[in-house]
Amino acid sequence: MTDSIWPPPPPPMPDPTLPSPSPSASVSCTAVASVSANPISVLDGDESLSRPKKLRKVSPDSTAPLPLPPPPFFLLPRPLSAPGELDAAIRHLRAADPHLAAVIDELEPLSLHQFQPPFLTLARSIIHQQLAPKAAVPTYERFLKLCEVHGGVSPAAVLALSAEHLRQIGISARKSSYLHDLSRKFHTGVLSDAAIVSLDDRSLLSLLTMVEGIGTWSAHMFMIFSLHRPDILPVGDATVRRGVQLLYGLGETPRPSQMEQLCERWRPYRSVGSWYMWRLSQAKAAATPSAVGLLAGAPHQSLMMDTFQVVSFPLIGLLIDNE
Numbered sequence: 001m002t003d004s005i006w007p008p009p010p011p012p013m014p015d016p017t018l019p020s021p022s023p024s025a026s027v028s029c030t031a032v033a034s035v036s037a038n039p040i041s042v043l044d045g046d047e048s049l050s051r052p053k054k055l056r057k058v059s060p061d062s063t064a065p066l067p068l069p070p071p072p073f074f075l076l077p078r079p080l081s082a083p084g085e086l087d088a089a090i091r092h093l094r095a096a097d098p099h100l101a102a103v104i105d106e107l108e109p110l111s112l113h114q115f116q117p118p119f120l121t122l123a124r125s126i127i128h129q130q131l132a133p134k135a136a137v138p139t140y141e142r143f144l145k146l147c148e149v150h151g152g153v154s155p156a157a158v159l160a161l162s163a164e165h166l167r168q169i170g171i172s173a174r175k176s177s178y179l180h181d182l183s184r185k186f187h188t189g190v191l192s193d194a195a196i197v198s199l200d201d202r203s204l205l206s207l208l209t210m211v212e213g214i215g216t217w218s219a220h221m222f223m224i225f226s227l228h229r230p231d232i233l234p235v236g237d238a239t240v241r242r243g244v245q246l247l248y249g250l251g252e253t254p255r256p257s258q259m260e261q262l263c264e265r266w267r268p269y270r271s272v273g274s275w276y277m278w279r280l281s282q283a284k285a286a287a288t289p290s291a292v293g294l295l296a297g298a299p300h301q302s303l304m305m306d307t308f309q310v311v312s313f314p315l316i317g318l319l320i321d322n323e
Contacts, residue, residue, distance in 0.1 A: 076200065077268060079228035081112045089230060089269035093276075096265045099247050100273060107279045110272060112228055118196040119186055120153050121226045126178045126213050127171060135170075142169035155186040178213030185211055201229060224271045233270040235259040243277025246284055 078085045090109070094101040127143055128136040143153075146169055150157035163176040171179070185191045191211070196204060201223065208219040220234040234240055235256040244262055245253045254262055266273035 076198070077230050079115075080110075080230050080271065081115065081228045085230065086110065086112065086272070089272040092269055093266060093273055097273075100266070100276060103247065103276050103280055107276060107283065110275050115228070116226060118193045118222075118226065119155065119182075119191075122182055122208075122211070122214065122222060123153060123158065123179060125218055125222060126175055126182065129175065129213070129218075139170040143171065155183040158183040159187060175213070178211070181212040182214070197227065201232065224274070229271060231268045231270050232274070233259060233263055233266075234274055237274070237278075239281045240274050240277045243280040246280055247277065 080086050080089065086109075090104060094104060123143075124140055127140050131139065143166075146161060146165065147153045147157045150160050158179050163173055163180075166176040166179065167173065182191075191207065195207070199207065204223065205216065205219050208214050208222065209216060214222075217234060217236050220232050220237070223229040224232045224234070238253075241253050241256070241259060244250070244259065248262065263270055263273060
């Protein structure tokens with residue numbers, strides 16, 4: 001039998017030198033006691049509160065910055081000068097448009113020449129603007145000889161030529177300013193041969209038309225006949241629109257805003273379809289005196305497509321570029 005003391009001794013008095021326990025500490029002690037007494041339920045039977053939280057493992061380099069997303073990627077279409085691409089374009093156009101198939105059967109096929117450096121081609125197109133071939137060719141040849149003194153045609157060589165030097169070989173003051181603006185944009189890196197051949201059609205059109213003297217029409221001609229881009233539709237060209245009118249028997253020449261819808265079936269080879277519209281208009285003009293008068297009455301650009309070293313015969317009736 002154990003000896004007991006009655007009445008029991010009073011509880012020990014708290015030490016005044018120690019801090020008193022906080023209410024939260026009391027609650028924590030009560031919760032711990034409850035968990036020990038009933039590990040299944042702590043509050044209203046919620047079992048999830050009794051489970052220990054899992055710690056997420058943190059890798060040593062988790063604080064490192066995330067890699068940047070890759071730049072947007074686009075794939076340029078194969079140029080028309082690529083092996084077999086022109087044949088694929090003809091097959092597509094034949095199948096897509098019976099009217100155009102009949103024209104393809106009647107006309108000689110499109111021929112493409114070797115690619116030339118973009119700067120040289122753009123400079124040549126500026127010199128040829130609004131000149132007949134008999135005047136443009138010797139002027140361009142004199143331009144080449146003048147640039148040879150500075151190591152050949154290059155942005156730096158053209159910038160070294162004054163407007164007076166260019167005037168002496170038959171290049172007007174306005175065209176001299178166009179050539180200098182083109183050369184400055186190449187010299188400062190706004191334009192480059194590498195960028196021109198790698199940009200998509202829409203971006204390239206915006207970039208080219210920043211150059212003084214190069215408007216939408218000139219840019220479209222350059223993209224078709226120099227870069228051999230397959231899906232360019234020069235909606236502002238009067239001869240192409242006249243060809244579409246003849247092709248579909250329309251009562252009037254379609255407006256530029258109507259061309260997209262009329263030529264939609266030619267995608268992705270609208271460049272080739274446009275070339276056949278030039279040839280169709282030329283053939284019709286040669287066979288019909290009234291058509292010759294119609295085309296001759298419209299303003300035209302004497303910069304022929306053989307300027308771009310693409311076809312071996314000149315075409316007529318091209319729309320002047322409003323630049």
